[in-house]
Amino acid sequence: MAQTITDPTQAAAELAERFSRARRAVFFGGAGVSTASGIPDFRSADGLYHQHFAYPPEEMLSHGFFVSHTEEFYDFYRERMICLDARPNQAHRKLAELERDGRLAAVVTQNIDGLHQAAGSRVVHELHGSTHRNVCTRCGETYAAEWVMATDGVPRCEKCGGLVKPDVVLYGEQLDEHVLLASVRAISEADLLVIGGTSLVVYPAAGLVNYFQGEDLVIVNRDRTPQDDVADLVCACDIAAAFDF
Incomplete structure (x- = not known):
């Protein structure tokens, strides 16, 4: 059964520890990553x-x-x-920092706002475009x-x-094949997958987490997701606060 944390400070400490020991970490995110930037x-x-x-x-x-x-x-x-006035929040900035430090291999995102790149992330697979x-x-x-x-x-x-x-990618359109394959490759090669700010109900994007074969699955989402029961750690708290480490 997954360990569940609701305190953002404790969640941040757990995330910091897991990123520090991971050999190849990947972040998979959705709309909840950008809510602290004012994007609903x-x-x-x-x-x-x-x-x-x-x-x-x-x-x-x-x-x-x-x-x-x-x-x-x-x-x-x-x-x-x-949303041209939106700016990266703590989650975006920390993910970019983790990439610079060699602790994050890639970001796979369902978002179309470009805030990961604005924060400095370079390896960003945009499943739904921009x-x-x-x-x-x-x-x-x-x-x-x-x-x-x-x-x-x-x-x-x-x-x-x-x-x-x-x-x-509008409803009724196919995901870009090259982006999809790159995302599958990144997730399948990861030993730590952190899923954040997504309800995991939008397919086919949500189905990509099934390609994860690594050792450590972490979910950071205020609401419950279908993957909570198989996760190693669930941080049920604000994602920007959880990445404040």
Whole structure:
């Protein structure tokens, strides 16, 4: 049965000790990693899925909605998905520090906010893409999130006039095969896997943890996850505080 910790200070001490003895650690994270940066998650009580919109958020973030309601998609995308004012929090900063110190091999993230890279992490596998990359569907020209925010209505490529689409994986789309394989490789080669800020209910991303064959599985999440029973340690506390070591 997993050891469960609710005190953030104790959780931080446990995490520090486990990272110090790991030979190859990997972090797998979700939306909860960025809540301390002011970006709401999806499924908590005050998350995106519990707010009222003209359409359900799952529908507005689908490939079908992007195709059939492109302007409404971009209204939602600009207002809710691009967070240019957000800054890395303690969890992002500590993970970047652990990588610099040679104690973290990779970050596998479901987030699209780019905050791991902003904190200094270099090996980041973005399962669901990034709002910081927006690609012309006709010629492949790429645009930053700042460029999208400066446009009105449906953004069009400045070079060819083609429709610009966010480089994010919408509902109904497949994960990028190269990112997926790199993530599987990182997790399967790890001896310590720390899962943080994710409910582990979004597939296929959540299924990647099944590739872990290492010795130490740690979950840092305020709410219970389907993997808690097989974890070696569960830190049921704020993730930013748990990484304050």
